[in-house]
Every structure is written in structure tokens, then in C-alpha cells.
Amino acid sequence: MSTATAAPASPSAPEAASARRRRKVRERLPIYLAISPFYLLFAVFGLFPILFSIVLSFTDWDGMGDISFVGLAQYQFLLSDGRFWNAVGNTFIIWFLSTIPMLFFALVIAFLLHQNIRFTKVYRVAFFLPNVTSMVAMAIVFGSVFSDTFGLVNSALTALGLGSIPWLSTSWGIKVTIAIMVIWRFTGYNAIIYLAGLQSIPTDLYDAAKVDGANLRQVFTRVTVPMMRPIILFTVITSTIGGLSLFTEPQVLLGNSGGAGEAGMTIVLYQYNQAFTQFDFGYGSAIAWALFLIAAVFAIINWRLVSGRSDAADRTPRRKEARR
Incomplete structure (x- = not known):
């Protein structure tokens, strides 16, 4: 007398999509890690100074004391x-x-x-x-x-x-x-x-x-x-x-x-x-x-x-x- 073995249940569509995403992340992670030093250096020495200079343009600061917000005063003096x-x-x-x-x-x-x-x-x-x-x-x-x-x-x-x-x-x-x-x-x-x-x-x-x-x-x-x-x-x-x-x-x-x-x-x-x-x-x-x-x-x-x-x-x- 033979016994029937139950077929494994197929994963649902959301689980399959999640598995594919995790597999893609694992495959691409070494690539992202390889190029990450450039983006880290750019964020620290490029992007941050640019954004910080925008903030500084609305302030009065000598590089040592407190930063005081002056609004558009710098641009008004510029004109x-x-x-x-x-x-x-x-x-x-x-x-x-x-x-x-x-x-x-x-x-x-x-x-x-x-x-x-x-x-x-x-x-x-x-x-x-x-x-x-x-x-x-x-x-x-x-x-x-x-x-x-x-x-x-x-x-x-x-x-x-x-x-x-x-x-x-x-x-x-x-x-x-x-x-x-x-x-x-x-x-x-x-x-x-x-x-x-x-x-x-x-x-x-x-x-x-x-x-x-x-x-x-x-x-x-x-x-x-x-x-x-x-x-x-x-x-x-x-x-x-x-x-x-x-x-x-x-x-x-x-x-x-x-x-x-x-x-x-x-x-x-x-x-x-x-x-x-x-x-x-x-x-x-x-x-x-x-x-x-x-x-x-x-x-x-x-x-x-x-x-x-x-x-x-x-x-x-x-x-x-x-x-x-």
C-alpha cells in the first residue's frame, strides 16, 4: 500500500517578490560597498560644505564664536x-x-x-x-x-x-x-x-x-x-x-x-x-x-x-x- 507525499506549498506572490529583492540586495551589496568611499568623501567634503554655505550666507559668523542669524542682511549689503x-x-x-x-x-x-x-x-x-x-x-x-x-x-x-x-x-x-x-x-x-x-x-x-x-x-x-x-x-x-x-x-x-x-x-x-x-x-x-x-x-x-x-x-x- 503506497502513501501519497504532499507537494510543498508554493510561496505566495508577495513572499516571492520579497525574496527576489533580498537576493538582488545581496548580489549588489559588494558593488555598492566598492563605490561607497567616493560618495562618503563627497558627502563630507563636497555636499556638506555646499549645504552649510547656504546656511552661512544668512548668518554673521567669524568662524569661532556663536552663529547669529541675520536673514537677508548679507545679500542686501552685497547689492x-x-x-x-x-x-x-x-x-x-x-x-x-x-x-x-x-x-x-x-x-x-x-x-x-x-x-x-x-x-x-x-x-x-x-x-x-x-x-x-x-x-x-x-x-x-x-x-x-x-x-x-x-x-x-x-x-x-x-x-x-x-x-x-x-x-x-x-x-x-x-x-x-x-x-x-x-x-x-x-x-x-x-x-x-x-x-x-x-x-x-x-x-x-x-x-x-x-x-x-x-x-x-x-x-x-x-x-x-x-x-x-x-x-x-x-x-x-x-x-x-x-x-x-x-x-x-x-x-x-x-x-x-x-x-x-x-x-x-x-x-x-x-x-x-x-x-x-x-x-x-x-x-x-x-x-x-x-x-x-x-x-x-x-x-x-x-x-x-x-x-x-x-x-x-x-x-x-x-x-x-x-x-x-
């Missing part, structure tokens, strides 16, 4: 602070003097490096080398090169029979010197980015342009620039953010004073002085968030201008075809 607006003006002037020539030279250099020339790798390393060179050391070198009394530039101008220029003692001389430092440092960096974008352009376009009889200048303006618009937009936005955050060049070249008449006082240098020289961390945080808003607005404007021109250029051939 009437002449030194802050002077720093804003200096920053925008230096940005204009440096960013436009820098991106133009970078695009031209990338276009030339993209051609079939000898020693291409050597040129790439040479142009990128300034970006990895210590900016502190190079600021000292630039201070010697553009010195009013014994600088190499003024010595060369004097030898040519031209008058010397007070580079580091006049307002425009200081701004031009800082702009030249920025151009020297980041032209090669942006050229490498442009070169990567050029290598993604189909060679058929260049071959067709050459067959049609286009010269080098026409190929550059009619083929390279239109195809590079997304890359140019990226470099414009990053250069804008970097230009508005300028600190190392004026600080090492001119010190915390910003030079004669505070002509080299940028927004970040002014914020550094308020927070870490005057120990007014509340006002320094307010300046930092004002800089964030300025950079965001300026980046949006640049994006709309560049992308708007790109869209208009794309619509023009379609309108011509429709008229035909």
Missing part, C-alpha cells in the same frame, strides 16, 4: 557693496579679453594639428603642457616677464625703440597680463578638446569640399566650424565658468590686494579675502552664491546664443529648398 561690483567688472573684462582669443586660437591650432603634418604628437604635448604646469610657478614667471622695471617684455620694447608699458601698475595693464596668462594656460587644453571633435567629423565632407575647389580658409569656415558647434558650445560654457571663477592667477601675481586700485580683484579673490582674511564667513558665503547665480545666468545666455545661431543656420538651407 550696495562697491568693491564687490568692482570685482564683478574686473572679472568680466578679464573673461572677455581671455576667452574669445583663447577659443579662437584653440580652434585654429586644433584644425592645423588635424592636418597631415609631421611631429603631430610632439605638438600636441607641447600645447597641452601649460595646462599641467604649476600655475603658482608660472605666475611668478609671468610676474618677472611683465615686470614694470626689469621685465623681459619691457626690455624688448625698449630695445626696439618703443616705450615701456606699466603692465603691473595700471588697471588695463593688470587685466591684459592676467588675460595673457589665462590664454597661455588653457589654449592647448581647449585645442585638444577641439581636436577630438575634429576627428569625429567624416572625412567625406573635407574630400567633397576639396573637390569643389575650396581652399583651407573656406574648409575651415564652411565645414569645420559648423560641424564643431556642439563642441564650441561646451568649451564656451566651461570657459565662462572657469573665467568667472578666476583666482590663482591674480592671487599669486598680485597678492590678496588685487594690484593697483584693485584692478585685478576678481570675484573669487574678493570672496577669499572676506572669508579667510577678514573672517566674515557669512558674507563670503553670500558672495559665493552670488557668483553661482551669475555663472549660471551667463552660461544660459551663452548656450542660448550659440544654440540659437546653430538652429538658425540649420533652418536656412531648409528655407532655400522650400522656396525652390
Whole structure:
């Protein structure tokens, strides 16, 4: 006589789903543990300071005593602070003097490096080398090169029979010197980015342009620039953010004073002085968030201008075809 064995009861749907979730957690736990150090460090040294600076911007704190809440007083003083607006003006002037020539030279250099020339790798390393060179050391070198009394530039101008220029003692001389430092440092960096974008352009376009009889200048303006618009937009936005955050060049070249008449006082240098020289961390945080808003607005404007021109250029051939 045989006895029937009872079949094991199948788990219910909620229990099966819970089991699958636990199994997925066990499988993914080692992965999460492996990447957790980055997120922990970012939370401690990145996210927490950002959130804490928002709180500090509404307070008056010298870094040691009690934190007193003052509401919008820091931002109200910011709007009437002449030194802050002077720093804003200096920053925008230096940005204009440096960013436009820098991106133009970078695009031209990338276009030339993209051609079939000898020693291409050597040129790439040479142009990128300034970006990895210590900016502190190079600021000292630039201070010697553009010195009013014994600088190499003024010595060369004097030898040519031209008058010397007070580079580091006049307002425009200081701004031009800082702009030249920025151009020297980041032209090669942006050229490498442009070169990567050029290598993604189909060679058929260049071959067709050459067959049609286009010269080098026409190929550059009619083929390279239109195809590079997304890359140019990226470099414009990053250069804008970097230009508005300028600190190392004026600080090492001119010190915390910003030079004669505070002509080299940028927004970040002014914020550094308020927070870490005057120990007014509340006002320094307010300046930092004002800089964030300025950079965001300026980046949006640049994006709309560049992308708007790109869209208009794309619509023009379609309108011509429709008229035909």
C-alpha cells in the first residue's frame, strides 16, 4: 500500500517578490560597498560644505564664536557693496579679453594639428603642457616677464625703440597680463578638446569640399566650424565658468590686494579675502552664491546664443529648398 507525499506549498506572490529583492540586495551589496568611499568623501567634503554655505550666507559668523542669524542682511549689503561690483567688472573684462582669443586660437591650432603634418604628437604635448604646469610657478614667471622695471617684455620694447608699458601698475595693464596668462594656460587644453571633435567629423565632407575647389580658409569656415558647434558650445560654457571663477592667477601675481586700485580683484579673490582674511564667513558665503547665480545666468545666455545661431543656420538651407 503506497502513501501519497504532499507537494510543498508554493510561496505566495508577495513572499516571492520579497525574496527576489533580498537576493538582488545581496548580489549588489559588494558593488555598492566598492563605490561607497567616493560618495562618503563627497558627502563630507563636497555636499556638506555646499549645504552649510547656504546656511552661512544668512548668518554673521567669524568662524569661532556663536552663529547669529541675520536673514537677508548679507545679500542686501552685497547689492550696495562697491568693491564687490568692482570685482564683478574686473572679472568680466578679464573673461572677455581671455576667452574669445583663447577659443579662437584653440580652434585654429586644433584644425592645423588635424592636418597631415609631421611631429603631430610632439605638438600636441607641447600645447597641452601649460595646462599641467604649476600655475603658482608660472605666475611668478609671468610676474618677472611683465615686470614694470626689469621685465623681459619691457626690455624688448625698449630695445626696439618703443616705450615701456606699466603692465603691473595700471588697471588695463593688470587685466591684459592676467588675460595673457589665462590664454597661455588653457589654449592647448581647449585645442585638444577641439581636436577630438575634429576627428569625429567624416572625412567625406573635407574630400567633397576639396573637390569643389575650396581652399583651407573656406574648409575651415564652411565645414569645420559648423560641424564643431556642439563642441564650441561646451568649451564656451566651461570657459565662462572657469573665467568667472578666476583666482590663482591674480592671487599669486598680485597678492590678496588685487594690484593697483584693485584692478585685478576678481570675484573669487574678493570672496577669499572676506572669508579667510577678514573672517566674515557669512558674507563670503553670500558672495559665493552670488557668483553661482551669475555663472549660471551667463552660461544660459551663452548656450542660448550659440544654440540659437546653430538652429538658425540649420533652418536656412531648409528655407532655400522650400522656396525652390
